[in-house]
Amino acid sequence: MSDKITAVDLRILKLLAKNARLTYKELAELLGTTRQRISRRMNRLEQNGVILKYTVIPNYDALGYIYVILGVTIRPEKDIDKIIETLKEDENVKIIQRALGSHNLVIHIIGPKDMRELEKIIAEVTKKIPGIEHLDITFITETVKFEAL
Numbered sequence: 001m002s003d004k005i006t007a008v009d010l011r012i013l014k015l016l017a018k019n020a021r022l023t024y025k026e027l028a029e030l031l032g033t034t035r036q037r038i039s040r041r042m043n044r045l046e047q048n049g050v051i052l053k054y055t056v057i058p059n060y061d062a063l064g065y066i067y068v069i070l071g072v073t074i075r076p077e078k079d080i081d082k083i084i085e086t087l088k089e090d091e092n093v094k095i096i097q098r099a100l101g102s103h104n105l106v107i108h109i110i111g112p113k114d115m116r117e118l119e120k121i122i123a124e125v126t127k128k129i130p131g132i133e134h135l136d137i138t139f140i141t142e143t144v145k146f147e148a149l
Helices: 007-018 024-031 035-047 080-088 115-127
Strands: 065-074 093-098 105-112 132-140
Touching: 007 024, 007 035, 024 035, 065 115, 080 093, 080 105, 105 115, 115 132
Parallel strands: none
Antiparallel strands: 065 105, 065 132, 093 105
């Protein structure tokens, strides 16, 4: 990244993490600066890949879904990049993360509350992962705090 992250950039990111719908005008007012300065900083943050995406965090329970996280340990000889590319195509897989520690891949799945259907989805996803050494399944019952920064 060519531009240094400033204190203003961090404050912008923290405000947007709490409410991504803030306008440049609102950000400028909250930070005591101009809309133009906010616009320039936002453009730089986006161009430099600091801000990857603006998104919504839905309440899956209210939508009738279950949120499941798969912690996967894949044998070292397997091509994790190839596995990730395959998983990216699966519509049930919402987040894929490389990891260090107990697992080297963390997969977030959103599925129906019907346990048989959910079991089928988990089976379909795990079939796409050759060389599973260990698999942990965690059902998320409530997100009590979510802060990006």
